[in-house]
Amino acid sequence: MEEIKILHLYPDMLNLYGDRGNIQALKYRAEKRGINVIVDYYYLGGEAPDFSKYDIVFSGGGADSEQALVANDMLKYKEQIKKAIDEGVFFLLVCGSYQLFGKYYKGVEGDIIPGLEIFDYYTEAIPDRKKRCIGDIIIEVNLDGIKTKVIGYENHAGQTQNVEKPFGHVLYGQGNTFGAQEEGFMRKNVIATYIHGTLLSKNPEITDYIIQYALERKYGEKVELEKLDDAFEEKAREQLLNRYLSKRYEKGEFYEEIKKK
Amino acid sequence: MKNFFIIIITKIITITLKIFGKNAGNLPGNLALKWDKDIFKYFKINGKIIAVTGTNGKTMTNNCIAQIFKDAGKKVISNLQGNNMETGILSTFIKNCTLTGKIKADYIILETDESYVPVVYKKLPLDCLVILNFFRDQLDRNGEMETLILKIQKFLEDYNGKLILNADDPNVSRLSKANHENKNIFFYSIDKCKESADELYEAAEGTYCPFCKTKLQYEYYQYAHIGKFKCPNCDYGEEEIYQLLTDINVDEGKFCIGGEQYKTQYDSLYAFYDLAAATTVAKLYEIPEDSVKNTIKEFALNNGRLEKLLINNCKTVINLAKNPTGFNVSLRMLQKDENKKDLLLVLNDNVADGRDVSWIWDIDFNNLDGVQRIITAGxxxxxxxxxxxxxxxxxxxxxxxxxxxxxxxxxxxxxxTKYVIANYTAIQNVRKEIKNFHKS
Structure with a gap:
C-alpha cells in the first residue's frame, strides 16, 4: 500500500485561519484513493523532527505574538529544512509561514523577525495599522502547464516583495502587496501563499498536485490519480468565481477596481 | 439646541419605523452620530451603567441581568435586541430618553461589542464591566484576538469601576492585572463537574501564559480553553473566586451557589457560564437571592440561542454559532442525544458574520454518531x-x-430529532422559515 508521511509544524500555534483543514483535505483525498496517510506533529520545543523523512511538510499562520516565538524555534532547524527542500520534500506554507521562509519580516514598529532565508523574498508590514489585505481572492496558477484558478481568502498586513516566481496571477483580490498582480511563491516542490479559506478544501487540483508530486517522488514512477466526486467543490468554486469574475472578468473591469483600492 | 433637534428627528424615525413594524436597530444612532460626534455628552444619566462584553454569550447574559433587575423591581433600560455597537447603543438611548436627553432608569444594562468597549465607555460613566470570554470570532473584522484584548486592557488601565471576570478563561482573567489600583475586581468560576475533561482537542486560544509565554497547565477543561488553569512558571491563575457555581447537573439544569440550589431551563455548561456571570452581577448589586432564583428558573431567550421547539411533532433545537467554540458546544449537545438526528447547518458570509468562512475548519466534527442526514444551507x-x-x-x-x-x-x-445550527445573519431567517413551515 502506498503511503504519504506528512509533518505538521506548530499545529497549536500556527492555526489562525482554519489552516489545519489543509491536512484534513490532503488526508481525505489521499485516503479516498487507498493511500495510507501518516501525520506527525511538531510542537514548539519538542524533539527535533527529521524533515527529510517526510513527503510533505505543512506550516500555517499565527498571531503576531505566536509568530515571533515560532520564528525563534524554527531558526534552529534552518539547515535541516533547507536540505529537505533541496531533496524535494514538498513544503506547503500558508501566511505567517510563507513569510518566515523568506529573509525577514519587518513589523510596524520597525522590529525585525529574522526569517529562515531559504528564499529571497522579504516582508514588511504596512505602516498604517488599520490597513490589511483582506477579502476573497482568486488567482490563476499554472501547474505543470495546466492552468487553473485558485480561490480562497486573504488576510494579511505583510507586504511581500522580491518574489522570484509567484504561485499565481491575481484575478481578484490583493496578493503579495496591495493591488499586486502576483500572489505567493512557487517552486516545483514548494507552494507558499497568503491564501486560506481553507486553501486545499476548495482547490482539489492543488491538493491532487501535491499528492501526485509526493507519490511520484517517493515511488519514482508516473502516477495517475483516480478521479473523485468533486460535486460540492465544483459548486463552491462556481459560486465564488461567478460572484467575482463573471461578466466583469470578461470586460476586465475588476482590474480597474483593484487599482482604485 | 442642535442636539435637541437631533434627538427629536431620530426619535421620530424610531417611532415611524416601529409603526411599520421594523426595529430601529442602528439607524437612529447612526444618524445622530453623523450629525454630532459628541452626541453621547448630551444625555443626562442618573442610573448605573452595567456593560456586558465577550465573544460568546453576550445577549444571553445581558438579557438575563436585565430580567433579574426588572424582576427585583428596578427600572431598567437595555439593548435587549443585541444592537451592541456604538450606533446601536446610541439608538437605545434615543428611544428611551426625554427630549432634553434625560435617561430615567435605575440601571442601564448594555450588551457591548468587544471592539466598541473603549470607544463607548470613554464617553460614558461605566459602573460595572462584565467580561465573559474571548474566542476566535470574525477575525477579519476585529483584527487578531490579541489586538482586541490589548485594546480592552488599555481601556482598563485607568478604569476603577467594578470589573467582573471569568476566572476560567485565561484570556479574560489576565485583564485583572491591567490596573493594580482597581480594588473592585470580582471573579466567577464553575466547579469541576461531569462535563469537565482532562484533554483538549478543540480549536483553542490562550493555551500559553499571556505574561511569560509558558504553556499553561490545566487541571481540567470545561469547554474549549475554558477551565482551571495555572502557569507553572509565573503562577498566573488561581484567583480568589467571588462567585462559584458548584454541584453542577447540566442535564437537569441545576447548580448551587453558596449551598443554595438554582434551577434553569438551560442544559448546557456554556449557558451555565452566562448564568454565573449574571448572578455575580446580581450578588454585587445586592438583589435578593429569592428573586434571582425565580428569574433564573423562568429565564429563556427564545431567539435562536439554545431554543427548543416542537415542529410537526419533531423535537427541534436551534442554536446560534458564529465561531468554532459556539459550534462545538452545539455539537456536544447533539452528541449527548442518543436519538436519531438530522442536522441543518446554515452558513452565511455577510459582513456581520465575517466574510471569511475558514473558521468552519476549526469546528470539531469527529463525532456525528446517530446523525442520519446533514442539510447545509445559507x-x-x-x-x-x-x-x-x-x-x-x-x-x-x-x-x-x-x-x-x-x-x-x-x-x-x-x-x-432536528438540530439546527446557524451563524449570525442566518439565524433569524432560519427561525422564521421553521415557524412558517410549522404553520403551513
Whole structure:
C-alpha cells in the first residue's frame, strides 16, 4: 500500500485561519484513493523532527505574538529544512509561514523577525495599522502547464516583495502587496501563499498536485490519480468565481477596481 | 439646541419605523452620530451603567441581568435586541430618553461589542464591566484576538469601576492585572463537574501564559480553553473566586451557589457560564437571592440561542454559532442525544458574520454518531458540505440547499430529532422559515 508521511509544524500555534483543514483535505483525498496517510506533529520545543523523512511538510499562520516565538524555534532547524527542500520534500506554507521562509519580516514598529532565508523574498508590514489585505481572492496558477484558478481568502498586513516566481496571477483580490498582480511563491516542490479559506478544501487540483508530486517522488514512477466526486467543490468554486469574475472578468473591469483600492 | 433637534428627528424615525413594524436597530444612532460626534455628552444619566462584553454569550447574559433587575423591581433600560455597537447603543438611548436627553432608569444594562468597549465607555460613566470570554470570532473584522484584548486592557488601565471576570478563561482573567489600583475586581468560576475533561482537542486560544509565554497547565477543561488553569512558571491563575457555581447537573439544569440550589431551563455548561456571570452581577448589586432564583428558573431567550421547539411533532433545537467554540458546544449537545438526528447547518458570509468562512475548519466534527442526514444551507452551503464530507461524513447523506425554505422542507421529511445550527445573519431567517413551515 502506498503511503504519504506528512509533518505538521506548530499545529497549536500556527492555526489562525482554519489552516489545519489543509491536512484534513490532503488526508481525505489521499485516503479516498487507498493511500495510507501518516501525520506527525511538531510542537514548539519538542524533539527535533527529521524533515527529510517526510513527503510533505505543512506550516500555517499565527498571531503576531505566536509568530515571533515560532520564528525563534524554527531558526534552529534552518539547515535541516533547507536540505529537505533541496531533496524535494514538498513544503506547503500558508501566511505567517510563507513569510518566515523568506529573509525577514519587518513589523510596524520597525522590529525585525529574522526569517529562515531559504528564499529571497522579504516582508514588511504596512505602516498604517488599520490597513490589511483582506477579502476573497482568486488567482490563476499554472501547474505543470495546466492552468487553473485558485480561490480562497486573504488576510494579511505583510507586504511581500522580491518574489522570484509567484504561485499565481491575481484575478481578484490583493496578493503579495496591495493591488499586486502576483500572489505567493512557487517552486516545483514548494507552494507558499497568503491564501486560506481553507486553501486545499476548495482547490482539489492543488491538493491532487501535491499528492501526485509526493507519490511520484517517493515511488519514482508516473502516477495517475483516480478521479473523485468533486460535486460540492465544483459548486463552491462556481459560486465564488461567478460572484467575482463573471461578466466583469470578461470586460476586465475588476482590474480597474483593484487599482482604485 | 442642535442636539435637541437631533434627538427629536431620530426619535421620530424610531417611532415611524416601529409603526411599520421594523426595529430601529442602528439607524437612529447612526444618524445622530453623523450629525454630532459628541452626541453621547448630551444625555443626562442618573442610573448605573452595567456593560456586558465577550465573544460568546453576550445577549444571553445581558438579557438575563436585565430580567433579574426588572424582576427585583428596578427600572431598567437595555439593548435587549443585541444592537451592541456604538450606533446601536446610541439608538437605545434615543428611544428611551426625554427630549432634553434625560435617561430615567435605575440601571442601564448594555450588551457591548468587544471592539466598541473603549470607544463607548470613554464617553460614558461605566459602573460595572462584565467580561465573559474571548474566542476566535470574525477575525477579519476585529483584527487578531490579541489586538482586541490589548485594546480592552488599555481601556482598563485607568478604569476603577467594578470589573467582573471569568476566572476560567485565561484570556479574560489576565485583564485583572491591567490596573493594580482597581480594588473592585470580582471573579466567577464553575466547579469541576461531569462535563469537565482532562484533554483538549478543540480549536483553542490562550493555551500559553499571556505574561511569560509558558504553556499553561490545566487541571481540567470545561469547554474549549475554558477551565482551571495555572502557569507553572509565573503562577498566573488561581484567583480568589467571588462567585462559584458548584454541584453542577447540566442535564437537569441545576447548580448551587453558596449551598443554595438554582434551577434553569438551560442544559448546557456554556449557558451555565452566562448564568454565573449574571448572578455575580446580581450578588454585587445586592438583589435578593429569592428573586434571582425565580428569574433564573423562568429565564429563556427564545431567539435562536439554545431554543427548543416542537415542529410537526419533531423535537427541534436551534442554536446560534458564529465561531468554532459556539459550534462545538452545539455539537456536544447533539452528541449527548442518543436519538436519531438530522442536522441543518446554515452558513452565511455577510459582513456581520465575517466574510471569511475558514473558521468552519476549526469546528470539531469527529463525532456525528446517530446523525442520519446533514442539510447545509445559507449563502455558502457548499463550503459547509465540503467541510462535513472531509470530516468523514458520507457525501451521499449531505444535502446542500441554496434556499433556506427548501432546506427546512427537506429537514422535516423525516421524524428524527432536528438540530439546527446557524451563524449570525442566518439565524433569524432560519427561525422564521421553521415557524412558517410549522404553520403551513
Amino acid at each position: 449563502i455558502r452551503p457548499y463550503d459547509m458540505a465540503i467541510r462535513v464530507k472531509t470530516a468523514g461524513y458520507p457525501a451521499e447523506k449531505i444535502i446542500p440547499c441554496t434556499s433556506i425554505k427548501e432546506a427546512v422542507e427537506k429537514l422535516y421529511e423525516t421524524e428524527n
